[in-house]
Amino acid sequence: MQPHDILPDHQNEVQVNGLTVRKGSVGAFLATVREWQDPARDADLRAAAEADLRGLLPGLHALGLFQVLSARDPALQRLIDSAA
Numbered sequence: 001m002q003p004h005d006i007l008p009d010h011q012n013e014v015q016v017n018g019l020t021v022r023k024g025s026v027g028a029f030l031a032t033v034r035e036w037q038d039p040a041r042d043a044d045l046r047a048a049a050e051a052d053l054r055g056l057l058p059g060l061h062a063l064g065l066f067q068v069l070s071a072r073d074p075a076l077q078r079l080i081d082s083a084a
Contacts, residue, residue: 003079029056033076050079057083 007014013022035041036049060066062082071077 016059016062019059019062021063025056025059025063026065029060031054032056037073037076053079054083 007023011023013020015021032049032052036046036053038046041049057080066080066084073081
């Protein structure tokens with residue numbers, strides 16, 4: 001299966017279990033995790049990153065991402081599980 005089989009180039013979002021999941025959600029999740037885990041970031045930036053993660057999690061759960069993958073970082077896994 002290719003990415004365009006899931007979401008064609010001209011389409012920016014998909015409906016999954018009543019949730020709108022935008023193209024780029026998985027990439028945004030990965031980039032935001034790196035910000036959230038960075039100890040050099042100040043507390044406000046880390047809190048903003050966590051809020052962004054919490055916003056992304058319902059759609060990623062709807063896609064089934066965490067039925068296949070789990071986080072190595074226990075704190076991240078707890079955050080993922082809290083949104084299940």
